Amino acid sequence: GAVVSQHPSRVICKSGTSVKIECRSLDFQATTMFWYRQFPKQSLMLMATSNEGSKATYEQGVEKDKFLINHASLTLSTLTVTSAHPEDSSFYICSARPTGGGTDTQYFGPGTRLTVL
């Protein structure tokens, strides 16, 4: 149980295009999901907290107009990287907190590797 999927697992796009990454909780509902970014050989940095039915909360320094987050249902959150540039190339990981679960319980997706040419 407690499986989180991400789609796509890997994407390559041209500079200036937009890319959407999906995060799904497969066997539980998640009121809250989190989006992280991981640069090569570095730790995970929280980008934003996504709450179902409301606006996402972005961490300092993360451009909300560039990284659009939609959490339209209790099992799906999407991250759209708009007008992507090579510096946006990174490993993006989502996590989902089960509804009613402990505040420190999160299940992680397998990640999406974005390469912007």
Next chain:
Amino acid sequence: AQSVTQLDSHVSVSEGTPVLLRCNYSSSYSPSLFWYVQHPNKGLQLLLKYTSAATLVKGINGFEAEFKKSETSFHLTKPSAHMSDAAEYFCVVSSRNSGNTPLVFGKGTRLSVIA
């Protein structure tokens, strides 16, 4: 405010020898502490977590960690390393008393296992 310091960026051990990955934390509230493992190009897998019960926490794959409040440490150990243990390990802290506080990750320790 919370923070995590992983004292070693890289640890190398021989197969069959003990593993020690060090982690110190700082938290304004009672912390929850976690160790996650990440294999190359994979997501994170929870190894174990401490949430105020027993201070010695046993996890999967033979790993365990001991919460020491006096030393603000939560070091990860394993008696005998296996080749499949080679991966990146993250120590993570969360505050149980501060609502929706997200997880705070350490910088990671890369474990290499030599045959």
